[in-house]
Structures are given as structure tokens and as C-alpha cells.
Amino acid sequence: MLISVAISCSDDSDNDNVDEGTEESVDGNLPDITGFPIVDTNQSTYYDNSTSMSTPSVGDDFYGQDATYQGNQPSYTDNGDGTVTDNVTGLMWQNTLDHNQDGTIDYDDKLTYDEILALEEGNYTYAGYSDWRVPSIKEQYSLMAFSGRDISGYEGTSTDGLTPFINTDYFDYAYGDTNAGERLIDVQCASTNVSVGSAIEMVFGVNFADGRIKGYGTTMMGQDKVFNYLLVRGNTTYGVNDFTDNGDGTISDEATGLMWMQDDNGEGVNWKEALSHAESMEFAGYTDWRLPNAKELQSIVDYTRSPQTTSSAAIDPLFNSTQITNEAGEADYPFYWSGTTHANWTSGNDGAWGAYVAFGRAMGNESMPTGPMGDTSTTTTDSSAVDWTDVHGAGAQRSDPKDGDPDDYPTGNGPQGDAVRVFNYVRLVRNIN
Structure with a gap:
């Protein structure tokens, strides 16, 4: 039996801007939002060329970076049924990577890319809804929080003190399953977008452990690669530019x-x-x-x-x-x-x-x-x-x-x-x- 990697619920000062939404919801806790409103990165710390710094003034070096401009602040509502509504985007998400619902987030919760796509094609039902879909890379990236800390180069096994790039107040999350031979950094969440320029099939994914988007091969060492995933519903216009x-x-x-x-x-x-x-x-x-x-x-x-x-x-x-x-x-x-x-x-x-x-x-x-x-x-x-x-x-x-x-x-x-x-x-x- 696999033992789960502990879920990181590290509290970070950059999360102070996250709150529960209060907008009136429609269609099963979905706010009446269309279009492509971008959720702010949740980065409120200022940095110079090496580390954090005090708040710069207009005309100072490093003025105008991310923390200077606060956009649509992250706002989520826990619906109490295994789903989370994003009050900025109008999207509803599954709230956990524990897909087999055994109380543990581990390797057994992952699926191959074809298996993930088949969930949507099979009218997968969850929390009473059957209109779930695999997110586009722009929908998936809307959850990225740059209050996280990249764990690249981290050689430890404990996740204490690590901060992922997703809000763990609302989403159940775990780093990679080291007991199954994974690295802590193996938290690649698949999207529907593939790399059109690649010589091999690569699907774009968001990694909430290292805070990046990249194309991942759908096979690895001759076997189908498995991915994390979070399904989404609502606001079908999200990610569409005008x-x-x-x-x-x-x-x-x-x-x-x-x-x-x-x-x-x-x-x-x-x-x-x-x-x-x-x-x-x-x-x-x-x-x-x-x-x-x-x-x-x-x-x-x-x-x-x-x-x-x-x-x-x-x-x-x-x-x-x-x-x-x-x-x-x-x-x-x-x-x-x-x-x-x-x-x-x-x-x-x-x-x-x-x-x-x-x-x-x-x-x-x-x-x-x-x-x-x-x-x-x-x-x-x-x-x-x-x-x-x-x-x-x-x-x-x-x-x-x-x-x-x-x-x-x-x-x-x-x-x-x-x-x-x-x-x-x-x-x-x-x-x-």
C-alpha cells in the first residue's frame, strides 16, 4: 500500500489577498461570469535581482514589477461538495487530486493522458454534475499562484516548509509520491493543449510544484506517462481572446x-x-x-x-x-x-x-x-x-x-x-x- 506524501498547507504572507467570494451564484454555485478575466498571480513580495526587498517607489530600480500592480485578486468559494468555485473566472473545479477518494493523494490517483481525456468523453459525473471537461492550458493556469516557491534542486524528502503554486486553503494537494519512485516535483497536471511544433506527442501541463508550464511527452521509457488532473466546468468562453x-x-x-x-x-x-x-x-x-x-x-x-x-x-x-x-x-x-x-x-x-x-x-x-x-x-x-x-x-x-x-x-x-x-x-x- 502506498503512503501519501503529506499535503503542504504552508501559510505564506502572499496569501493574505485570498478570500471567499460573495457573488451571487447561478447554475449550481457558478457565478454568472463570461469572458476571460485573469486572476492575479497573488505575488505581493517585491524582489531585486537576488532576493526580497522593501517596496520601491516610482522611479526606483525594480519599480513596476508584479507586486506593484494588483489585478483581480484570487477569490474562491468552497461549495462543500468536493468542488471549488473561482469567483473571478466563473469556473468550478474539483477540489482535490485524490481522485480515487481513498483519503490519500498518491501515484494511484494519476491516469494516462488518454484515460484523462476519456473521462470527459464518458460524461464523467462528480458532485452531481456530468458536464466536467479537461481544462485548457489557460484554464489550468488560472489556478497558478506565484506566492509558491519552486522546489527545483530540493533534495530533501520532507515537504515541511515548502509552498506549492496552488491555494491549499481550497485545494487538496500533495507533492509527488516518493514511495512509488516519484520525485516531489512530479505534480504535472494535464490540459487539452498539445505542443503543435513537437516531433513527438507532448501535452502542455501546469506543474504546481515548480510553477511552470511545459510540454510533457505522453510516454516515458516506453510506457504511458501518468498525470495529475483537475476537471473543470462552467464559463466555456474562458481562455478565448477577443x-x-x-x-x-x-x-x-x-x-x-x-x-x-x-x-x-x-x-x-x-x-x-x-x-x-x-x-x-x-x-x-x-x-x-x-x-x-x-x-x-x-x-x-x-x-x-x-x-x-x-x-x-x-x-x-x-x-x-x-x-x-x-x-x-x-x-x-x-x-x-x-x-x-x-x-x-x-x-x-x-x-x-x-x-x-x-x-x-x-x-x-x-x-x-x-x-x-x-x-x-x-x-x-x-x-x-x-x-x-x-x-x-x-x-x-x-x-x-x-x-x-x-x-x-x-x-x-x-x-x-x-x-x-x-x-x-x-x-x-x-x-x-
């Missing part, structure tokens, strides 16, 4: 209430420079441009597009994206900085990496000795072992050092050798209203 070209170099998304610059900044910059660029921008008569947070930036990814299949960035053709040459010498498109810090479990250097979204290939070193199994952070220096390829898929959300020299990472970073660029591109956003 873009308008305003004719002045800006694009409005009426679904999210955000206005975007049609062009990017045209060059790679470090994170502090990205923030400064955003805060000093005046364009199309607006002076309130900012660096988007990770969830806002991911909202404009078009997961039907990729450099391999459409010879374009993974974004609507209304937008213009600077073409780059990637680590493999291929025509490609940039990583884009968000204002969100990708904090980790360490102390003293916990805020040194910033979250980005790959609108082109999410490059990695295929020759890394640990191969596609790993998610821990290590760095090698044998540049003769480099075989650059798209290991995560266009639309992946990863992280980069906020500052430094990318030449210090000649074979990439981590077990899949993630390409480290440091100097990433910028696409600015503002609220329409």
Missing part, C-alpha cells in the same frame, strides 16, 4: 480587458531594464504601460501556432514579433519577460530568476545526461554535449536569471538544459479601463 486592432500600434483584448502594444521592444534586455523600459514608456497617447505579469502574458499565447508549423510566433497574427536566431541557428522568436519573480525554496538567492513565456521554441539541450525525466536545477559546463532542440514547446512558461552572462550557461540549465538567455524581449500591456 482581439481588436486599434490602428494605432495597439491591440485590445475585450475578453481580458487588456490593451497590448502590437510590437515588442525589438531587443533583448535584462529584467531590471525591462521594468525601466515599461515604466518610462509613452505610446499611442498612454503613459500607464507596464510589464505584464506571467498570467497576463500567457493569456495572449496562441497554442495552435509555432515556428515549426506556422513559421510564426505562438501569437495571433495581429501582433508583430521580432525574429531571432536561436541556439540551434534556426529562425525563431523570443522569450518575453514578465514582471513576475519565479521565487524558489532557497534563502538569500530566492528571487534571482524571473518568469518568462516562450513565444517561439522553448529550447533545451537534448544531450543533458538526465534527459527528459528531470525537473531539478543543475548546471553543467561540457559545451561539447550540446544538442539544442525545442524541449518544452512554444507557449511554455519557464524562468531565466534576471541578470548575468548567458555564456555562463553554455549547455543550458537544469536536467533538460534549458537555454539561458538573460536578455529577453518585452511586450507591454495596460488596462483598457
Whole structure:
């Protein structure tokens, strides 16, 4: 019999903004919400290039990062029947990863990708509802909370003091089942989106242990890979953009209430420079441009597009994206900085990496000795072992050092050798209203 990894209910100061919703609900605790309202990242801590810092003032270095701008604060209602309603998005979720309902979240609760898809096709019934569906990657990502701490590189077995990227006040969660041979980081929740540019079948998933999106192969070592999952119902328009070209170099998304610059900044910059660029921008008569947070930036990814299949960035053709040459010498498109810090479990250097979204290939070193199994952070220096390829898929959300020299990472970073660029591109956003 498998013993569950203890559920982490670590309390974090960044969770102070989470409260129960009070909106009137319809259709079985579903608020009457349509469109694509983006839930804030729940990041309220300020960071410099290495760790947390005091609140910066206008004009200071690092002003304008995620914590500066508080959007639609997370708001959930526990319905008391095994479901949670998100009062911002209008989505209802299963509230636990314990799918076999044996009181333990472990390896036995996971299914293969085909088995997860079959739940929807078989009119799966849960809590009295039979209209559950497998979430899209944008629906799944709405649950991501950047008050979490990435456990990459953590070699312990205890989960005490670890903070996942999902609100454990409302969702029952556990790290990977080490008693079944998993790593603590194995909490990959599958979505309906697949990587259209991949040579093998890869499904995009959100990992609530490390705070990332990547494409996961549906097989591993000759066997079907198993995934965590949370089914969803309600607001079938969530994740669907409604873009308008305003004719002045800006694009409005009426679904999210955000206005975007049609062009990017045209060059790679470090994170502090990205923030400064955003805060000093005046364009199309607006002076309130900012660096988007990770969830806002991911909202404009078009997961039907990729450099391999459409010879374009993974974004609507209304937008213009600077073409780059990637680590493999291929025509490609940039990583884009968000204002969100990708904090980790360490102390003293916990805020040194910033979250980005790959609108082109999410490059990695295929020759890394640990191969596609790993998610821990290590760095090698044998540049003769480099075989650059798209290991995560266009639309992946990863992280980069906020500052430094990318030449210090000649074979990439981590077990899949993630390409480290440091100097990433910028696409600015503002609220329409």
C-alpha cells in the first residue's frame, strides 16, 4: 500500500489577498461570469535581482514589477461538495487530486493522458454534475499562484516548509509520491493543449510544484506517462481572446480587458531594464504601460501556432514579433519577460530568476545526461554535449536569471538544459479601463 506524501498547507504572507467570494451564484454555485478575466498571480513580495526587498517607489530600480500592480485578486468559494468555485473566472473545479477518494493523494490517483481525456468523453459525473471537461492550458493556469516557491534542486524528502503554486486553503494537494519512485516535483497536471511544433506527442501541463508550464511527452521509457488532473466546468468562453486592432500600434483584448502594444521592444534586455523600459514608456497617447505579469502574458499565447508549423510566433497574427536566431541557428522568436519573480525554496538567492513565456521554441539541450525525466536545477559546463532542440514547446512558461552572462550557461540549465538567455524581449500591456 502506498503512503501519501503529506499535503503542504504552508501559510505564506502572499496569501493574505485570498478570500471567499460573495457573488451571487447561478447554475449550481457558478457565478454568472463570461469572458476571460485573469486572476492575479497573488505575488505581493517585491524582489531585486537576488532576493526580497522593501517596496520601491516610482522611479526606483525594480519599480513596476508584479507586486506593484494588483489585478483581480484570487477569490474562491468552497461549495462543500468536493468542488471549488473561482469567483473571478466563473469556473468550478474539483477540489482535490485524490481522485480515487481513498483519503490519500498518491501515484494511484494519476491516469494516462488518454484515460484523462476519456473521462470527459464518458460524461464523467462528480458532485452531481456530468458536464466536467479537461481544462485548457489557460484554464489550468488560472489556478497558478506565484506566492509558491519552486522546489527545483530540493533534495530533501520532507515537504515541511515548502509552498506549492496552488491555494491549499481550497485545494487538496500533495507533492509527488516518493514511495512509488516519484520525485516531489512530479505534480504535472494535464490540459487539452498539445505542443503543435513537437516531433513527438507532448501535452502542455501546469506543474504546481515548480510553477511552470511545459510540454510533457505522453510516454516515458516506453510506457504511458501518468498525470495529475483537475476537471473543470462552467464559463466555456474562458481562455478565448477577443482581439481588436486599434490602428494605432495597439491591440485590445475585450475578453481580458487588456490593451497590448502590437510590437515588442525589438531587443533583448535584462529584467531590471525591462521594468525601466515599461515604466518610462509613452505610446499611442498612454503613459500607464507596464510589464505584464506571467498570467497576463500567457493569456495572449496562441497554442495552435509555432515556428515549426506556422513559421510564426505562438501569437495571433495581429501582433508583430521580432525574429531571432536561436541556439540551434534556426529562425525563431523570443522569450518575453514578465514582471513576475519565479521565487524558489532557497534563502538569500530566492528571487534571482524571473518568469518568462516562450513565444517561439522553448529550447533545451537534448544531450543533458538526465534527459527528459528531470525537473531539478543543475548546471553543467561540457559545451561539447550540446544538442539544442525545442524541449518544452512554444507557449511554455519557464524562468531565466534576471541578470548575468548567458555564456555562463553554455549547455543550458537544469536536467533538460534549458537555454539561458538573460536578455529577453518585452511586450507591454495596460488596462483598457
